[in-house]
Amino acid sequence: MTVTAERRRSGAATRGAGTGAGAGTRSAPYLTYLLPATALFAVVIAVPLVMNIYTSFTRWTGVGPRQWAGLANYRQLWHDSEFWASMWHSLALVTAMAVIPTVLGLLVAAALFDVIAKRYSERTASFLRACIYLPQVLPIIVAAIVWGWILDPQYGALNVALRDIGLGFLAHDLLGDPHTALLTVMAVLVWFQLGYPVVIFMAALQRTDPALSEAAEIDGATWRQRLWSVVVPQIRPEIYVVLLTCTVASLRAFGWIYALTSGGPGVSTQVPSYYSYQSFFTDLDVGYGSAIATVMTLIIAAVAVVFLWVQRRHAG
Amino acid sequence: MPRKSTGLLIAALLALTAGLAACGSSGGGSGSSGSSSKVLKVWWYEGQGSAYQIAWDQAIADFKKQHPGVTVQFSLKSFNQMQQNASMILNSNNVPDVMEYNKGDATTGLLSKQGLLTDLTPEASKYGWDKLLGPDLQVTAKYDAKGVMGSGNWYGVSDYAEYVMVYYNKAMFAKYGLQVPTTMAQLTADMDTFVKHGVTPFANAGNDYVAMQYLYEMELSQSSQQQVQDYERYTGKVDFHSAAWTNAVKTFQDWVSKGYIAKNSVGLTATQAGNDFETGKNPMMLSGSWWYGTFESGIKNFQWGTFLWPGNTLNAGSGGNLFVVPKNAASKELAYDFINDTLQPDVQKLLADNGAVPVAATTDGVSNPLNVELIKNFQTLANNNGLAYYPDWPTPNFYNTLLAQTQDLMNGASGDSVLSTLQTNYDQYVSSLG
Numbered sequence: 171m172t173v174t175a176e177r178r179r180s181g182a183a184t185r186g187a188g189t190g191a192g193a194g195t196r197s198a199p200y201l202t203y204l205l206p207a208t209a210l211f212a213v214v215i216a217v218p219l220v221m222n223i224y225t226s227f228t229r230w231t232g233v234g235p236r237q238w239a240g241l242a243n244y245r246q247l248w249h250d251s252e253f254w255a256s257m258w259h260s261l262a263l264v265t266a267m268a269v270i271p272t273v274l275g276l277l278v279a280a281a282l283f284d285v286i287a288k289r290y291s292e293r294t295a296s297f298l299r300a301c302i303y304l305p306q307v308l309p310i311i312v313a314a315i316v317w318g319w320i321l322d323p324q325y326g327a328l329n330v331a332l333r334d335i336g337l338g339f340l341a342h343d344l345l346g347d348p349h350t351a352l353l354t355v356m357a358v359l360v361w362f363q364l365g366y367p368v369v370i371f372m373a374a375l376q377r378t379d380p381a382l383s384e385a386a387e388i389d390g391a392t393w394r395q396r397l398w399s400v401v402v403p404q405i406r407p408e409i410y411v412v413l414l415t416c417t418v419a420s421l422r423a424f425g426w427i428y429a430l431t432s433g434g435p436g437v438s439t440q441v442p443s444y445y446s447y448q449s450f451f452t453d454l455d456v457g458y459g460s461a462i463a464t465v466m467t468l469i470i471a472a473v474a475v476v477f478l479w480v481q482r483r484h485a486g
Numbered sequence: 487m488p489r490k491s492t493g494l495l496i497a498a499l500l501a502l503t504a505g506l507a508a509c510g511s512s513g514g515g516s517g518s519s520g521s522s523s524k525v526l527k528v529w530w531y532e533g534q535g536s537a538y539q540i541a542w543d544q545a546i547a548d549f550k551k552q553h554p555g556v557t558v559q560f561s562l563k564s565f566n567q568m569q570q571n572a573s574m575i576l577n578s579n580n581v582p583d584v585m586e587y588n589k590g591d592a593t594t595g596l597l598s599k600q601g602l603l604t605d606l607t608p609e610a611s612k613y614g615w616d617k618l619l620g621p622d623l624q625v626t627a628k629y630d631a632k633g634v635m636g637s638g639n640w641y642g643v644s645d646y647a648e649y650v651m652v653y654y655n656k657a658m659f660a661k662y663g664l665q666v667p668t669t670m671a672q673l674t675a676d677m678d679t680f681v682k683h684g685v686t687p688f689a690n691a692g693n694d695y696v697a698m699q700y701l702y703e704m705e706l707s708q709s710s711q712q713q714v715q716d717y718e719r720y721t722g723k724v725d726f727h728s729a730a731w732t733n734a735v736k737t738f739q740d741w742v743s744k745g746y747i748a749k750n751s752v753g754l755t756a757t758q759a760g761n762d763f764e765t766g767k768n769p770m771m772l773s774g775s776w777w778y779g780t781f782e783s784g785i786k787n788f789q790w791g792t793f794l795w796p797g798n799t800l801n802a803g804s805g806g807n808l809f810v811v812p813k814n815a816a817s818k819e820l821a822y823d824f825i826n827d828t829l830q831p832d833v834q835k836l837l838a839d840n841g842a843v844p845v846a847a848t849t850d851g852v853s854n855p856l857n858v859e860l861i862k863n864f865q866t867l868a869n870n871n872g873l874a875y876y877p878d879w880p881t882p883n884f885y886n887t888l889l890a891q892t893q894d895l896m897n898g899a900s901g902d903s904v905l906s907t908l909q910t911n912y913d914q915y916v917s918s919l920g
Contacts, residue, residue, distance in 0.1 A: 233573030
């Protein structure tokens with residue numbers, strides 16, 4: 171095996187050098203190695219995606235023949251107030267899972283890296299980082315169920331504790347009140363998501379050039395000025411990655427809604443992914459569920475393209 | 487070289503596709519080859535320890551005695567697993583011979599419409615099921631060509647019934663000197679007494695089927711059997727701004743504001759409501775007979791009983807889940823025999839003894855007074871033609887719609903807008919039926 175590989179490599183190199191055929195010739199043998207990934211991509215992503223798009227143009231209960239419906243599902247979507255409400259809620263989740271954790275994560279990472287590690291010890295900073303990252307390790311459903319217990323209006327730890335310390339007037343059915351349900355879900359999501367940017371940013375800070383910060387400090391820059399004008403430009407690629415992955419994760423947020431609120435009360439925490447699931451499996455309106463999923467796929471793809479384009483422009 | 491490797495890539499992809507296709511066809515083949523063997527595959531999703539599981543285990547034992555050469559392969563499924571995958575499973579060749587499935591248009595009705603179930607009409611008359619099940623219970627066994635229940639062919643058979651009632655805590659009633667109410671005025675007086683003593687009378691769950699059943703019972707108090715048929719079977723126009731529905735949303739909101747139902751139960755599930763009743767937090771709970779077994783085994787600290795919703799002739803309830811025979815079942819004759827076994831006296835007696843309502847609905851030989859009460863209340867309902875099915879049955883998404891709308895009602899939404907949403911949703915589905 172090794173011998174064959176060596177022979178191939180040397181053969182290709184010789185031919186490449188001799189004919190000037192270049193990269194195309196050299197990369198050809200490696201196409202075979204793309205086979206497993208291509209097959210997997212086809213089976214797991216491409217075929218289901220095409221089927222989903224096709225289904226979105228049909229009326230289908232999930233069994234039996236599909237009825238061609240043209241753009242009917244998309245027209246219905248356009249006039250569906252629950253869908254638009256779910257889209258707005260998605261924006262709230264983007265705030266809770268991407269914007270706030272990125273900003274907060276940057277501050278926390280900088281504080282751990284600059285202040286805690288220097289004044290106390292690296293070990294203390296690592297310990298705190300691990301604590302903040304812990305929610306990311308928990309299975310979402312488990313964490314959501316535990317949060318459901320904590321926030322239970324009658325027996326939940328939060329409300330019981332508030333009543334016990336004489337702050338009963340603050341006790342509230344946070345997930346049951348449409349005015350507070352989405353904010354509560356957002357707060358839980360910030361708790362869950364924060365660890366991810368902190369870990370990425372702390373790793374990024376390790377590779378920044380300390381000389382730049384020191385020079386700025388000598389020139390009289392404050393900590394905030396150094397963070398914003400010296401550190402942030404250096405870790406911009408990591409910020410893009412965090413923003414992109416967190417935004418995509420927030421648009422796909424399903425488990426939290428499924429386990430915490432089921433989209434309620436009313437539709438006050440409904441999000442497109444859960445709405446799509448409901449249409450698929452409980453409403454048996456698979457065509458409509460597919461239309462929601464297709465729209466979300468397009469939005470996620472567009473978000474990814476925009477982020478990558480901005481990132482490339484800055485890198486260039 | 488490049489051409490060769492590209493060719494190799496294409497060939498390998500083709501081989502993989504062919505392999506996948508072959509897997510698919512061989513899967514189908516192995517399923518159908520099972521037809522010659524003497525095996526009965528039975529699936530259900532009732533939990534271990536439930537009355538149904540105890541009774542149906544007996545049906546399997548009886549079946550084995552009658553068919554010594556047949557192997558019974560039983561699989562316990564989960565409700566979600568069945569709900570989400572039934573259509574896909576039944577479309578394949580690897581199907582059970584007989585399986586439990588939910589009654590109603592959106593479940594068994596849908597499968598029958600798609601031709602995935604066996605028409606059991608000849609067997610219903612051959613085995614006498616059409617005599618054993620009363621007309622009320624036959625409604626959920628029969629479906630027409632559009633998959634609408636109540637007429638057409640038999641597509642399933644249930645061996646038990648279920649209905650909604652009020653569970654009450656006898657100790658708490660005694661503590662405040664209260665009587666079991668027989669009229670709505672008495673119930674209201676009882677609830678006022680509880681509220682005066684800081685007790686929320688009814689356990690509720692806004693994030694589950696419980697809240698919508700309160701609303702439905704309130705609606706039924708001013709409804710007729712004809713209106714129920716119109717609502718459930720589309721036999722006439724349904725007006726959600728009728729006096730009955732308008733009264734229901736008004737009463738429901740009234741109950742929330744007076745504290746008969748806790749406002750903060752809006753996010754609770756049925757299990758949490760059941761716990762609230764079991765732990766004595768709430769002295770009453772409106773729910774179905776499916777809680778009987780749980781309460782019989784779970785409540786040790788106080789005596790409890792049940793009564794029908796005061797003043798109602800109509801109450802939510804129906805035949806139980808169905809045993810259906812998939813179209814592609816390999817051993818249909820054996821499946822019919824098994825279904826018939828579930829209707830025999832020994833199995834029916836086990837249902838009655840364990841807190842379920844057998845379709846035979848006889849209290850003969852039933853010793854537990856709670857179980858006798860359960861069956862007697864059902865007899866009252868059946869004799870008065872009082873089964874009104876369930877509020878979420880008319881359209882596949884009515885469960886989600888009603889759930890969201892009752893939550894909104896609890897949070898103070900206008901009754902009129904809630905009824906308009908229900909009307910729009912209902913009308914949309916009915917017009918799509920053609």
